[in-house]
Amino acid sequence: MNIYFACSITGGRAYEAVYQSITRALLDAGVEVPTAHLAETGVVDEERIIQPRAVYERDVAWMRSADALIAEVSVPSHGVGYEIGFALNLGKPVLCLHEQGRAVSKMITGNPHPNLIVRSYQNSVQAAELARDFFSTLHPTL
C-alpha cells in the first residue's frame, strides 16, 4: 500500500505537527508514504532549492504510483488543491482532513466526486485515526 500525503509547503506550516502525526501513523502501519518528508520540519528550505519542474515531475510520478491520496487542507495551498483534482482524475481515493472549524474551499467540500471524502478532526491524534481508518477501508485485511 502506497499513500501520497499532500500538505501545504509554500502556503504555511502552522499544521506541521498534524502532518507528522498523520504520516507517522501511516508509516507505523506499514504504509509506504513517498511524500513523508514533506511533513517534516525544515522541508520548506529543502524544497526551495529544487527546480520547480523537478518538483512537479517528482510529485506527479508519486501520485501516479500511489494507491490513494490523503491531503491535510486546514491551510490553503494551490499545490494541494491541484493534487486533489489530479488524483481524482486518476481514479484514486482521496481523503481530505482539516481541523474542525477551519473554512475549507467549497470546491473541495462541495465536490460530489464518489472517490472524495472530507473529514474534520479536533486534534492531531484524531487526524491520525481518521487517516488509519481510511487506510483500513482501502486495505481491510491489514
Place this chain on the structure above:
Amino acid sequence: MNIYFACSITGGRAYEAVYQSITRALLDAGVEVPTAHLAETGVVDEERIIQPRAVYERDVAWMRSADALIAEVSVPSHGVGYEIGFALNLGKPVLCLHEQGRAVSKMITGNPHPNLIVRSYQNSVQAAELARDFFSTLHPTL
C-alpha cells in the same frame, strides 16, 4: 469571449484590489467574466451562505462554458489550485498571475502543460495589462 477568473475567497483577500483591476480590464474589453463578482468586496459573506455543492456545480459549469481561465495566485487557495487543473484538463488556456516576489507552489510554476502560462506583475496596472495581453492572444481580432 468568456473568461473564468479564479481568485482566493476562503483563503484570504489581501489582493482584492488586484482581482478587481483584472476583472474590470476584461469587462471593459467586452469579455464576459461570469465570476467577476468574486473579485468584489463583500463576496466572502455572500459566498458563505451558499451551499458548498451549489458553489461547486456553479463554478464547474462556468469553467466548462469558458474559453479560458485567468487565476490570481498570490494568495494560496485549494479551490484555485483545483480549478487550474480542471481547466487544463478541459483543454482551456490558463494564465496564472502573481505579484513579483510571492512564492507560488511548484505544482503551478513547475507545470510544463503547454496551455499554462505563469507571469508575475509589479502592481495592479501591470496585472491588468497581462490579463489583456492574454485575452488578445486568444482573440487577436479584438
